[in-house]
Amino acid sequence: MFDVYLLTIWLELNGKLSMYRTTPTMSCEGTVKDLAYKYKDRPEKLIAVKCDTLETIKEKKEYFE
Numbered sequence: 001m002f003d004v005y006l007l008t009i010w011l012e013l014n015g016k017l018s019m020y021r022t023t024p025t026m027s028c029e030g031t032v033k034d035l036a037y038k039y040k041d042r043p044e045k046l047i048a049v050k051c052d053t054l055e056t057i058k059e060k061k062e063y064f065e
Contacts, residue, residue, distance in 0.1 A: 003053050007031060010047040011039070017047065 007022040025031045028051035039046040052060075 002026060005031070005051045005053060006057060007035075008050045008052065009035060010049075012045045012047050013043060 004024045004026060005028045006024055007028070009020050009022065011018050011020065022031070032049050032051070035046060035049060
């Protein structure tokens with residue numbers, strides 16, 4: 001079975017922290033490495049990346065409802 005991951009990334013620019021969700025991906029580790037390389041020389045700082053499966057997102061939704 002294949003896992004699909006939804007990534008949440010946090011970027012900092014001019015002291016402001018912003019959160020974004022990426023499109024679904026099959027490779028969490030590869031996508032994180034690509035993001036780290038992409039933001040290496042940009043004004044935005046990549047602060048954190050979190051990989052969630054569809055199952056964990058569903059569990060969190062049920063927990064907070």
